[in-house]
Amino acid sequence: MKRIKVLKSVLVSNKQRAQENRQQFDRMNSLVINIIASPGAGKTSVIERIVEYFKKKRKILVIEGDIRGQIDSKRLAKLGVDVIQINTVTACHLDAFMTAQVLPKIDKKYNLILIENVGNLVCPAEFEIGEDYKLAILSTPEGDDKPMKYPLLFHLAKVVVINKCDLLPYVDFRKNQAKKNILRENSKARIFEVSAKTGDGFGKFCSFLEKELNAKEKKG
Amino acid sequence: MIRFANNMHEFSVTKSLVDLCNNEAKKNNFSNIYKIYLKIGKFTGFSPDSICFYFEHLKPNTKCKDAEIIFDEVPIRIKCTDCGKESEIEEPILVCPECGKMTIEVISGREFYVESIEGE
DSSP states (O other): OOEEEEEEEEEEHHHHHHHHHHHHHHTTTTTEEEEOOOTTTTTTHHHHHHHHHTTSSSSSEEEEEEOOOOOOHHHHHTTOOOOEEEEEEEEEEOOOHHHHHHHOOOOOOSEEEEEEEEOOGGGGGGGOOOOOEEEEEEGGGGGGTTTSHEEEEEEHSSSSEEEEEGTTTTSSHHHHHHHHHHHHTTTTTTEEEEOTOOTTTTTHHHHHHHHHHHHHHHHH | OHHHOOOOOEEOOOOOOHOOOOOOOHHHTOEEEEEEEEEEESSOOOHHHHHHHHHHHHTSSTTTTEEEEEEEOOOOOEEETOOOOEEESSSSSOOOOOTTTOOOOEEEEEOEEEEEEEOO
8 A cells, every 4th residue: 555645636627727718818818707696696787787888899708607598698699799608507607618618619809708607606716717807796685794604706806896786775785894894805806886777886897897908908 | 508417516526536536546556546635725615525425426436436535624824914923714704813904815725635645
């Protein structure tokens, strides 16, 4: 019997594939955002607002990750944006290999690629897919304690969008406490308050994204 | 549309674990692995119980068929970049217990790797 050192990450193959995806996205100078939130937080509605803001100025691709169906991709296609749907069937997250399957289908240069992950605050956080960064959405009816209950996502997300702020008068969501809880996990997080329903807050949020897009395009 | 038949996230990571160990066994001419020493940080999204559950399902007909996983859980250690204090924390609330500032670097707790395997 022998014991040998291995010292290899279990996620090594996913990480390698994510890196290859990232290189491919970088060659197109695409800004790639991995959008993660619980089911019903408003991921698709936030994407719709971003698409409306940028669709005349930039080429956008949305990659939709859902366990089943094409409800969201049909919704987004109505806005005239290119959409590719991935059905994970039983998997609770997208991984780098699933994302890699999309790459051969990308036949033009996109400035912005928005990847809507499967609705879940736990698993998607662990799997890099080749994104520039993760964007978490927290909606007000979920409660201000979610960053403390699902710390990893909020630790890793560069940007956090607080959605459904139009419901603040009706729900027990302490906005300042929520921000504090987010910053406790990631003191550098950029936090934006929006309502995808009314459109409030998207001016500020989208000008931030525009700066990010400019920076990414300059790199090319 | 692209469809996948996969499973919950511990299933896919346990599959990666078995593949990784099989490859290492081949490289070292092991016909059987008896122990897998796995480092798992407390600030990951993986649960040892679920990994064990899927491992039992995945190990037959592999070099891991007689193996057990020895988990070595790694505590969450943080360092405050302001006051310089290092602390071990139970829950991943990234605030310095010493000075209360949120200028925190995570030193450990994100590990998820095979430290070694034992076999012949």
